[in-house]
Amino acid sequence: MRPGALDRDQRRFSLDQLLQHGLNAIILGGTYALLGIGLTLIFGIMKVVNFTHGEVYAFGAYVMFALVMPLGVNFFVALVLAMALGILLGAAIELLLLSRLRDADIDTTMLVMIGAWIAMQNTEQLAWTGVAHSIKNPFPPEPLVWGALSVSWNRLFVFAVASLLIAGTYYLVNWTKFGKALRATFQDRDTAALMGVRIDRVNTATFALGSGLAAAAGALLGPVFVVVPTMGDLAASKAFAIVILGGLGSVVGATVGGFILAFAEELGSGYISSGYRDAMGFVLIILILLVRPTGLFALKERIS
Amino acid sequence: MTRWLPHLFVLFLASVPLWMTDNYILHILITTGIFIIAAMSLNLLLGYTGQLSLGHVAFFGIGAYASALLSLGFEAHIAPGLLVKVLPKPVWFAMLGGIASAAVCGYAIGKLAFRVRGAYFVIVSISFAEVVRLVALNWVELTQGPMALNNIPALKLGAAGLELSFLKKPMVYTLVLAVAVLSYVLIRRLVQSRAGRAMIALRENESLATSVGIDVTAYLVLATVVASAIAGAAGALYAHYVRIVDPDIFLFIYTVTMVIMVVTGGKGTLAGPIVGGVLFGLLPESLRAMAMPPEVQWIAYGVLMVLVVYFLPRGIVPAINERWGAGEATASPLRNLVVAAKARS
Amino acid sequence: MSIQFGRIIRTCAIFAPLLFSSAAGAQDAIKIGVSEPLTGAFAASGNYVAQGAKIAEDEINAAGGVLGRKIQLIIEDNKSNPTEAVSTVEKLTQKDKVPILMGAWSSTLTLAVMPKLEEYGVPMVVETSSSGKITTAGNPFIFRISPTSEMEAKAFQPLVAKLGIKKADFLFTNNDFGIGSGAEYAKMLKANGVEVGVSETMDPKATDFSAQLAKIKASGGDTLIVTTAVEQLTLILKQAKDQQLKVRVISCGGSNSPDQLIEQAGEAANGTFHTVFFPPWFPEVTKNPDVAKRYMDEWKKRGHNVGGLTEGFRGYDGIFTIVAAIKAAGKAEPEALRAALWGVQVKGIYGDIAFIKQGPAGKESGQNIPSVHLVTITDGKVSKLGL
Incomplete structure (x- = not known):
């Protein structure tokens, strides 16, 4: 082979590789954003560092597994049910554990959430064992191919649903009465209360909504990956990174943060080192802190 | 009488290796002691400055890794083309190196992380520990990555002929106890000094503290440096006792263990981390002794954490103090503020 | 419930x-x-x-x-x-x-x-x-x-020519198990005149390998040697299929449970090869x-x-x-x-x-010197491959 031909060949290969990385990042970013939004709302409104977020995500995946595999429930019906149960679980956690700690300081609530996280994760292992489970999906097994690029139908579906949920949350927060109460609570809790906003209800609703989104993410990604008890840990650490990137309480910030993280991971592991893939998010956080400590889309100054 | 109680307690602890022959109990006491040292250092940040650092295990791990690496010697590329070669150093020197490395990292992180507060600070501190863990995992040339640093030498002191080896458990126990007492004294002196009062003042009301001229960030960084140095010492002890260090030493669960020790015992009290440490250091062993499946042990651990926070939100030591009105007299926040402001002028 | x-x-x-x-x-x-x-x-x-x-x-x-x-x-x-x-x-x-x-x-x-x-x-x-x-x-x-990984690699040797391996890429977990196995297989393959392409690593807890797989696809080998436990292997097979990575996948280390792969990776498991130390599908071949x-x-x-x-x-x-x-x-x-x-x-x-x-x-x-068996999955069934 002539040297010129080799060069051209390699260039085409690397362009294909770049495009494939980009496509992977966009698909991945959608689910990251979904994970981040739920957490950022809880964070922003309730000032609670929610360590159960990852476990609610795993819960969504396990509900999906239990409904689809042994019970044979329709895939799409199961998806809706998983999200609904996630909302209920979130409301239960809030009412049971957090509502009584409303005036407690941040480390008290956080310890409670850490305790709940440990207990939940191990309950999952007790109930379903540590063996990985997979969920069958109704999509064609052959991927969608476009030139040298390809993506599975399942991931495309995940991306579409995630985008819908993100748009829905954005609408809910910015254009509804509930959203107004939410934003008012975020800006000034005491004044909002004086103006007639039921803070306790806003809290429960926020936690339920955030948990519903996490459960939806788990139910969507369960069929893409496999379902294991420790799956929530990785998801939670990504969600934390996204919240910092985007800024506290910002839906837009979490969305953009999710995509930035996905691109950093894909390109970083593709061109720097695959071992540091999961470090990218944290490295980004440190860079952001150096350059712009308020986060990319902070709604409120975070230096007290 | 109460004045002598702590001294008697230390004497009792010092006598343990003389009559305790069960190696396994000594093992539990040693690991618990090491974690108590780490918890005491965390208390300085969590209890006295009010900053919830959830990355504290990073300093523990840095101390362990730095000390282990110095004692084993290493060869690594710090930057492309820049090869650093270190020959094995004596263990006592390596341990001091571990403490210094942790302190330096504490300084850098303090400068960086205290740009933010509250929930942000919490996540930033977790991120820091996670980055360090991933570096330890992936910088295989230096740290051996997940293969762990094995065969770390135990501490030996003295010259040939009159050598003191810290390989056997009674000796390690005594060493851990000595470091613990030293750390306790150091922390007590610090929090009772003017710097300590300034820290407490800014915990109570940061804006007020700033308005009377306290350089908040400087005191926070000072607290972080001292806390990370002590955590680094605990890590170094750990490395040369267990004689293996792997990236899992940076796991979040270890930070959680330290935090729960501090909070259960009572944050912002000198005795708190010790009381909490004894309780939560021995708990996993008692759960294990009940022959429960491992998942159930963990569930019990998690539920217990929640219950402790519900029923003893301020910790055991303050609860005892309230009931019997004894113990440490904590100066009023206002007084702290005044003293600290005087220190400035 | x-x-x-x-x-x-x-x-x-x-x-x-x-x-x-x-x-x-x-x-x-x-x-x-x-x-x-x-x-x-x-x-x-x-x-x-x-x-x-x-x-x-x-x-x-x-x-x-x-x-x-x-x-x-x-x-x-x-x-x-x-x-x-x-x-x-x-x-x-x-x-x-x-x-x-x-x-x-x-x-x-x-x-x-x-x-x-x-x-x-x-x-x-x-x-x-x-x-x-x-x-x-x-x-x-x-x-x-x-x-040991070395014994396993040696047992695999006769198959290099039989399968016609020309260029192999590697994907393994970054621990003793993965790195050790990767090194032994690379040594054995090189000694048999096979070109070794990229060696990608992954955290044992990772779940998304899209970036590694895109890189492996760009390397253009005919074979991918994977060392990890069955959970990650399942995901790798599924994701390789999604990314149209059409190479022969060989998994080593014996913690690869072909039954679980067939159940969980479905079609993506077809055409893959696995070294196992006990083949429960045909116990009669064991000693x-x-x-x-x-x-x-x-x-x-x-x-x-x-x-x-x-x-x-x-x-x-x-x-x-x-x-x-x-x-x-x-x-x-x-x-x-x-x-x-x-x-x-x-x-x-x-x-x-x-x-x-x-x-x-x-x-x-x-x-001990145990027996090593090589199996392949075709149409959702495990079959033995002669060594």
Whole structure:
């Protein structure tokens, strides 16, 4: 082979590789954003560092597994049910554990959430064992191919649903009465209360909504990956990174943060080192802190 | 009488290796002691400055890794083309190196992380520990990555002929106890000094503290440096006792263990981390002794954490103090503020 | 919800005999310490090994035990964490005073506990770990029944020409298991004139490999050698298919459970090759088919996951090896057991288990030479591939 031909060949290969990385990042970013939004709302409104977020995500995946595999429930019906149960679980956690700690300081609530996280994760292992489970999906097994690029139908579906949920949350927060109460609570809790906003209800609703989104993410990604008890840990650490990137309480910030993280991971592991893939998010956080400590889309100054 | 109680307690602890022959109990006491040292250092940040650092295990791990690496010697590329070669150093020197490395990292992180507060600070501190863990995992040339640093030498002191080896458990126990007492004294002196009062003042009301001229960030960084140095010492002890260090030493669960020790015992009290440490250091062993499946042990651990926070939100030591009105007299926040402001002028 | 409760009941049922056996006859039973990852990243495999070990325990006790005494396994959870693994050995040797151990599943976990074996002078039978370092480090308390990565790579050698491998890429976990296996296979392939492309690593807990796979696709080899446990392997096969990575995938290390792959990766598992150390689909090809059948029957009778058969046998063989040593030594004392292990001959599922010397002279470790089997998956069925 002539040297010129080799060069051209390699260039085409690397362009294909770049495009494939980009496509992977966009698909991945959608689910990251979904994970981040739920957490950022809880964070922003309730000032609670929610360590159960990852476990609610795993819960969504396990509900999906239990409904689809042994019970044979329709895939799409199961998806809706998983999200609904996630909302209920979130409301239960809030009412049971957090509502009584409303005036407690941040480390008290956080310890409670850490305790709940440990207990939940191990309950999952007790109930379903540590063996990985997979969920069958109704999509064609052959991927969608476009030139040298390809993506599975399942991931495309995940991306579409995630985008819908993100748009829905954005609408809910910015254009509804509930959203107004939410934003008012975020800006000034005491004044909002004086103006007639039921803070306790806003809290429960926020936690339920955030948990519903996490459960939806788990139910969507369960069929893409496999379902294991420790799956929530990785998801939670990504969600934390996204919240910092985007800024506290910002839906837009979490969305953009999710995509930035996905691109950093894909390109970083593709061109720097695959071992540091999961470090990218944290490295980004440190860079952001150096350059712009308020986060990319902070709604409120975070230096007290 | 109460004045002598702590001294008697230390004497009792010092006598343990003389009559305790069960190696396994000594093992539990040693690991618990090491974690108590780490918890005491965390208390300085969590209890006295009010900053919830959830990355504290990073300093523990840095101390362990730095000390282990110095004692084993290493060869690594710090930057492309820049090869650093270190020959094995004596263990006592390596341990001091571990403490210094942790302190330096504490300084850098303090400068960086205290740009933010509250929930942000919490996540930033977790991120820091996670980055360090991933570096330890992936910088295989230096740290051996997940293969762990094995065969770390135990501490030996003295010259040939009159050598003191810290390989056997009674000796390690005594060493851990000595470091613990030293750390306790150091922390007590610090929090009772003017710097300590300034820290407490800014915990109570940061804006007020700033308005009377306290350089908040400087005191926070000072607290972080001292806390990370002590955590680094605990890590170094750990490395040369267990004689293996792997990236899992940076796991979040270890930070959680330290935090729960501090909070259960009572944050912002000198005795708190010790009381909490004894309780939560021995708990996993008692759960294990009940022959429960491992998942159930963990569930019990998690539920217990929640219950402790519900029923003893301020910790055991303050609860005892309230009931019997004894113990440490904590100066009023206002007084702290005044003293600290005087220190400035 | 009913599934959940079913699982709980089953879990309780698994542990009930443990509680019972520790209550009855604990006085005169011979204790055997087992350290396995029962929770954490390797929980699935660790539990399989523990289940296999318990089958052996019950079988031996039903036949009257050894030296007229029953045996009692004390199984500790090392939480998939090297430091915890050290803790379990402290507990087993110092508190329970076991004269012999089995463990600790992954190479990293085993390497972590090795200095403790020397410190306390207690031998350990290694049932799963594959890193060469374990038997070459000069630890005379190590007796390994599982094959090393080097043995596995050597067994694979005849297939290089048969499959027509020209250029191979690698994807492995960044631990002793993955890195050790990658190095041995790369060495063997190079010696056979195969070009080695990219070597990508992954965290043992990672779930998304799209970036690594895109890079491997760009490298353009005809074969991808993967070393990891079955959970990640499932994901890799699925994601490779999504990314149209049309290469021959070969998985090594023996923790690849083809049954689980067929069930969970579906079509993506077709056309893949796997090295296994026990093929439960055709037990007749093993050296001791009667032993294999007995183990398989009991495994199925207990309702354990069939996908775990390729993992559980390690625990089964490990316990039988230890009991053979106890019988030969005539007493359950560490030093006597260590000496006796050198002479054992066990008809096991790994093959005929016996130990040869490996490592520096005077401080040799024991190493068994087990059989290695290569299987392939076609149309959702496992078939044997001639070596």
